[in-house]
C-alpha cells in the first residue's frame with residue numbers, strides 16, 4: 532500500500548490531501564449511518580491522524596462531534612495532517628492535547644463518547660505503541676462505546692496482523708483502497724473505502740487490480756471461506 536501511495540503521488544500526481552479527504556469523508560459517512568451523536572476522534576500525527584481530522588470536520592458540520600483528542604501538540608503537525616488540523620481550528624473545534632493535559636480530560640473525552648474513532652496510527656506503525664499513543668490506545672480499549680478504526684486498528688501491524696503491545700479492538704474497521712494483509716485475523720466488520728486511485732497506479736506498482744467498488748464508494752468485505 533505504501534508503494535501504491537508513492538506511485539500515486541510521485542508518478543500520477545494524486546495529492547495526499549485528496550486521498551485523505553476521501554478517507555475522512557467516507558469514514559464520517561460510515562459512522563453517521565449509526566445513531567451515535569457524541570463521537571470522539573482520536574488522531575495521531577501522521578496520515579492516519581489526518582484522515583481522522585478530515586472525518587472530524589465532517590462530523591462537526593453535522594453536530595455529531597464530541598471531542599478531538601491528539602497525541603501531541605498541534606504545533607507538531609506537518610504537511611497534509613497539519614492542513615486538516617488548521618481547517619478544524621478554523622471551525623472553532625476544541626482540541627484536547629493528551630500530551631499536555633496532566634488531568635484526565637483526554638480519557639474523559641474518550642469514555643464520555645458514544646462512539647470513538649481510532650485514527651492514531653495506521654500502516655506507519657513501528658514497533659509496539661509507545662508513550663501518549665500507547666496510553667490513548669489503552670483508553671480507547673476500555674471505553675464503553677463502540678470503536679471504529681481507520682485503515683487498521685492502532686497497534687496492529689498492517690502487514691503481519693501482529694500486535695506487539697496495546698491495541699484497540701474495533702467494532703468496524705474502515706480500511707483504505709486495499710485490504711491490508713494484517714487485517715485477515717481481525718474480529719469485527721471490515722469496510723473498504725475507495726480513495727479514487729486510478730487503476731494505472733496499481734499496474735505501475737505491479738499489483739493485479741480490478742475495481743471492487745462497482746457504483747459505490749465503500750464496500751463491506753468478508754474473508755473467503
Ligand SMILES: NC(=O)C1=CN([C@@H]2O[C@H](COP(=O)(O)OP(=O)(O)OC[C@H]3O[C@@H](n4cnc5c(N)ncnc54)[C@H](O)[C@@H]3O)[C@@H](O)[C@H]2O)[C@H](O)CC1
Pocket residue numbers: 532536547550551554575576577578579580581582651652653654655656657658659660661662664665681682683707708709726
Ligand atoms: N492509500 C492509502 O491507504 C492512504 C492512506 N493514508 C493514511 O495514511 C496512513 C499512513 O500514514 P503515515 O503517515 O505513513 O503513517 P501513520 O499515520 O500510520 O503512522 C505514523 C504516526 O504514528 C506514529 N507512530 C508510529 N509508530 C508508533 C509507535 N510504535 N508508538 C507511538 N507512535 C507511533 C508516528 O509518530 C506518526 O505520528 C495510512 O494508514 C492511512 O490511514 C493516506 O491518507 C493516503 C492514502
Ligand SMILES: [K+]
Pocket residue numbers: 579649650651652653680681682683684685
Ligand atoms: K488506526
